[in-house]
Amino acid sequence: MSEEISCVITMISHGDDIIDITSEDVQDFISFDLHLETDIALHSYRCQEWYVNIKSSEFNSILQKCKSNCVGKDYDLILQKSEDQKNKKLFVFDMDSTLIYQEVIELIASYANIEDKVAEITERAMNGELDFNESLKERVQLLKGIDSTNIWKELKEKIEITNGVKPLVKALKKLGCTLAVCSGGFTPLAEHIKEELGLDYAYANNLGVDENLILNGETIGRIVNGDIKAELLLEIAKKHNIDPKQAVAIGDGANDLKMMSVAGFGIAWNAKPKVQLEALACLNTKSLLDVLYIMGYNEKQIEELIK
Ligand SMILES: [Mg+2]
Numbered sequence: 276m277s278e279e280i281s282c283v284i285t286m287i288s289h290g291d292d293i294i295d296i297t298s299e300d301v302q303d304f305i306s307f308d309l310h311l312e313t314d315i316a317l318h319s320y321r322c323q324e325w326y327v328n329i330k331s332s333e334f335n336s337i338l339q340k341c342k343s344n345c346v347g348k349d350y351d352l353i354l355q356k357s358e359d360q361k362n363k364k365l366f367v368f369d370m371d372s373t374l375i376y377q378e379v380i381e382l383i384a385s386y387a388n389i390e391d392k393v394a395e396i397t398e399r400a401m402n403g404e405l406d407f408n409e410s411l412k413e414r415v416q417l418l419k420g421i422d423s424t425n426i427w428k429e430l431k432e433k434i435e436i437t438n439g440v441k442p443l444v445k446a447l448k449k450l451g452c453t454l455a456v457c458s459g460g461f462t463p464l465a466e467h468i469k470e471e472l473g474l475d476y477a478y479a480n481n482l483g484v485d486e487n488l489i490l491n492g493e494t495i496g497r498i499v500n501g502d503i504k505a506e507l508l509l510e511i512a513k514k515h516n517i518d519p520k521q522a523v524a525i526g527d528g529a530n531d532l533k534m535m536s537v538a539g540f541g542i543a544w545n546a547k548p549k550v551q552l553e554a555l556a557c558l559n560t561k562s563l564l565d566v567l568y569i570m571g572y573n574e575k576q577i578e579e580l581i582k
Contacts, residue, residue, distance in 0.1 A: 277332035288321040369526030370458035407500040419492030427463040439562030446580035501530035
């Protein structure tokens, strides 16, 4: 007999629509044998959670059932062990299409009028002809000759921070969490986001410049790819004496899956289908502040946390 673990299932509506799902509905598609209890409304109509005891041997199959039930629906269902729900101490965020709405490489391409060349590299990368490091190097070569002072200044003004990020960071800081951005993009922008938001760490790729601060088309030091993102998460956890089980990785791309797999919890934020399939949790709402619902905080508590 495998042991029973206390779990929590959180339902979050993608938008402002009323989602009318009862514990019986959830029970129906998960398993008739399970008994969902303690129906808790975290938000009056957007978010609900239920506690349930699950055999540890059945956790993965129930997780898959929760995830597959949400496909094409206007809500997410998130399953986790109840003891892990609030026990999250480190958050590592991807930057492009996660903390910010844009993909920085696209902003750069339009700034430098190299959209076609960048699109061609992206296509080869997607066809598997280039790995992340190679495609980054090719893209960086395209930037050779650009004045670095101007490009970063202009891009900083164009970057738009994702809805809910600012209050989420404030709340997580209040809760004593360590926060980092690990980006496959570029350091000046990741540093800018770190400063804007008050994060603890920013890691990204460094670009070489000549004596006049003109980009020389090369990267400096280690390239932040999927493997390095995972290493960085473990490094930060170690530095702060945080068990990686208490770490959360949040991102939208395939190169965020490794850091999700070394962390105790991973959230695929409005992610590509492959990422949604592999991540422990999917969040497809309009505000990253909804992460606090996943952690079991209700509307009132969230209001207090973001004050
Ligand atoms: Mg991304």
